[in-house]
Amino acid sequence: MTGAPSLRKGLEEALGSAIRSxxxxxxxxxxxxxxxxxxDGRRLVAKVASGRGAGLEPEGFMLRxxxxxSALPVPAVHHADDRLLVMDRIDAGGGITPAVEEHAAELVAALHGITADxxxxxxxxxxxxxxxxxxxxADWIAFFRDRRLLHMGRKALEEGRIDAGLMAGLDRLAARLPELIGEPGPPSLIHGDLWGGNVLSRDGRVAAFIDPALYHADAEIELAFTTLFGTFGDAFFRRYGEIxxxxPGFFELRRDLYNLYPLLVHxxxxxxxxxxSVERTVRRLVG
Known part of the structure; x- marks a missing residue:
């Protein structure tokens, strides 16, 4: 389903409507x-798998x-399988202004209020x-250690992206997580990938969040990621902190610790x- 003719046919079968363009x-x-x-007048966006990666069905599942x-604004999903994902097209324009940041803070704080066991x-x-x-x-430190930090580090090592010396540093850091993290927050539902490209805005408000990577986490890992590429700044954190x-210690220590996960992804x-960036953070945290 890589060319327009085959895509057109697949979309018409999946959606039950003729394609205008x-x-x-x-x-x-x-x-x-x-x-x-x-x-029939609908304006949609279709993602078509290129053959690499794990398929598109999980993204459709997460949006649904x-x-x-939750009350998080996301595009409605009309079809989702591993080859094809079809969603509403969101009208958006303009950057992430302080007003958008404040609205995002309210939405993200409400999302983080949804907890699990x-x-x-x-x-x-x-x-x-x-x-x-x-x-x-039930153990956040074990989860972050085994399913985030060390999992992504070992995959990066297997693929030749990092060397054995850096992996050894990640192992030393993993042993220090109890003292670095302390008492974690509850298992909050997080979006999981809040960089600027995944926040669509319009008229000073958030129009939609897209492309989630959700799970239940200490919400600080989400907050940390919003600072990694400058998605949100002071206006967001001021409003989020009111809610x-x-x-204590998030900006001074745990922000950099939690950002090791997205840095290893990248x-x-x-x-x-x-x-x-991974090397510098590991040196700072373990010496």
Whole structure:
């Protein structure tokens, strides 16, 4: 289903409507993005798998989970399988202004108020194109150690993105997690991939969050990631803190610790400077 004629046929079968127009928008790690206009007037976006990665069904599942279990604005999903994902097209424009940050803080704080009995999730999900293991446990430190930090580090080592010396540093850091993390927050539902490209805004408000990587976590891991690429800043954290106060030590220590996970994700995908960022953080935290 890589060309327009076969995509048109597949969409018409999946959606039960004739296609008025198709336009290719972009290519990602594991999928191409198409704008779809249906004869019945609907305007949709189709993701078409490129053959790499774990398939698109998990993304559809995660969006539907957020739509059904939270008030987080996400695009409605019309079809989801491993080859094809079809969603509403969200009208968006403009950057992430302080007003958007404040609205995002209210939405994300409400999401983090949805809690579970255990960290993780009943099924594995994805972070970008990479599998994300979510085996559930009541122990956040063990979850972060085994299913986030060491899992992603070992995969990066296997793929030649990091060397054995850096992996040894991650192992030493893993042994120090109880003292570095202390008492964690409860298992909160998180979006899991809140970089700026996944936050769509319009008229000073958040229009939708897209491309989640959800599971139940200490919410600080989500807050940390919003700072890694400058998604949100002071306006977000001021409003979020009014609703859900941050524990002492987040900005001073745990933000960098938790950002090792997305940095390792990016090291696997892109290598280069992300490996250096991992090295510097490990040196800072373990000496």
């Amino acid at each position: 198709l336009a290719r928008l972009a290519d990602g790690h594991n999928a191409a993005l198409w704008a779809v206009a249906l004869a 989970h957020l739509a059904g279990r 255990r960290y993780g999730f009943p099924r594995d999900t994805l972070i970008g194109p990479l599998p994300q293991p979510n085996g559930e446990t 859900r106060p941050l524990r 090291a696997r995908l892109f290598g280069g400077s992300y490996v250096g």
